[in-house]
Amino acid sequence: MTDRVLVSPAELFGDGVFETVHLRPDGPWLLDQHLARLSRSAARLGFTASTDEAAARVAALPPVITESALRIIQTRESLHVTVSPIPDSVRRERRSGIRVLSAAVGPRPPWSLSAAKTLSYGPNFAARRWAQAQGGDDCLWVSLDGYALEAPTASLVWLAGEELCSVPPEEAGILAGTTAAELLSRAGSAGLRPVFRMITLDELARADAIWFASALRGLAEVISLDGVARARSPWSPRLSALLGY
Template sequence: MTKRAVAVLGRGVVESDAEVLSSDDLGLTRGDGCFEATRVVTGADGSHRIDHLPEHLARFQHSSHALGLPDVDVTAWQELVRTVLGAWDVPGEATLKLMITRGRESAPSGPITGIATVTPLAERSLRQRRDGVSVITLARGTSSDAYAAAPWLLGGVKTLSYAINVAAGRFAEAHGADDVLFTTTDGYVLEAPTAAVVWLSDARLHTTPTGATGILDSITQKALFAAAEASGFPTRYALASRDELLTTDGVWLVSSGRGPARIHTLDGIQLPHTPGLSDRIRAFTGF
């Protein structure tokens, strides 16, 4: 059985198979909640390094506000993170996941549900980081500016409602690909279900802008751009079509768990590869 550590707000560490949700919890019945996930690296001595925890807690707060949930008690969540990591001693890479739900439907004035888990990083993610990924484009059904005047669509909010993203992953697998890159109705690339897209063109790193596109503000992508800029590598936010990606010097999917994974094949077309470039991208992101 895969080792897993679980802690609950107000309860602390619980057994990994303990019941932590009621059958009428709105996170379960409606997907009404939000979450964050980031990488933890555990040393042989049991020490832990968490990637960008303050930034993830800030985005957690943003998502909570967008959903009309109570303010995230940062101090309480930091303590919960320390608590769950205190029960985790498996050396190597793992995923720390923080989840909030609105609580029980039968107790609308009751407390929210808060859960933190730690699980080993999937071998599949490690392999894709090393070897790259094959990706197919998939229409997301919205234009590149669909979220500009529609805040109720929850653009840029990391909600528990992940059915579409999971369905996209199954679609990719059914069609012999590792991942999906969503596109807009007006022909631009957005993001992958769980990753930002970054490409190198004209000696500059690019990514799709947030805001009106409705995509998530990627913490790992921002860390990549900050490190690149500090090394004299210019960056830019811009819209691009799938065909434009085919003419770039490299394309990556960037996320907090898998890290940067080079897209080696897009819609069955082999993309250019510059030896050593992905190593540099990984270094920029701390992977």
């Protein structure tokens, strides 16, 4: 990321929220939706997000020439807005797809922050390192009773016939994906029917196509799931184009 920021040591303990926004030459994409989620995340942590201030700082940014990563980070004490390049690994995953390993995660305790995008991101990084240590690129979290949930830094999207699907955030207790919701809202223009529903890992393995959706990657196609290779889908370039990636 770009500049260094001055914080109190207490701000280093992951007790805040953030958003990653795809910053395009024509402006930050889906900014309102990201700010709304920042606000919901902060509310779950018991504080109020400075969304007006964040919007003002984003509006004051100079335009970018190439796509970039915009991060809006808010601790209980301060707000930070940063711009950084899209990592090469992200571009590669968009282009070449990702090998995914599934792993069960336990039921969430009553204070769970799993529906908030918090700065306590250590376990998310650790989950990806775990997948990478086994020759994968990323990890798919599955409930103890076998339902696919989400990835450490992305939402799950899949195609089943003419249905373009994602996991219902409230029912699953997961983060509501901004990119996935936008994709489903545009499904009709691609002749597909948007559906939010639960899916078991077994059923997912039989889907026509699977993607991880997030602001920087857009859609990264799952090219292998738990070691089983999957054919590339002709829908990957179509749906990516639909989202402007």
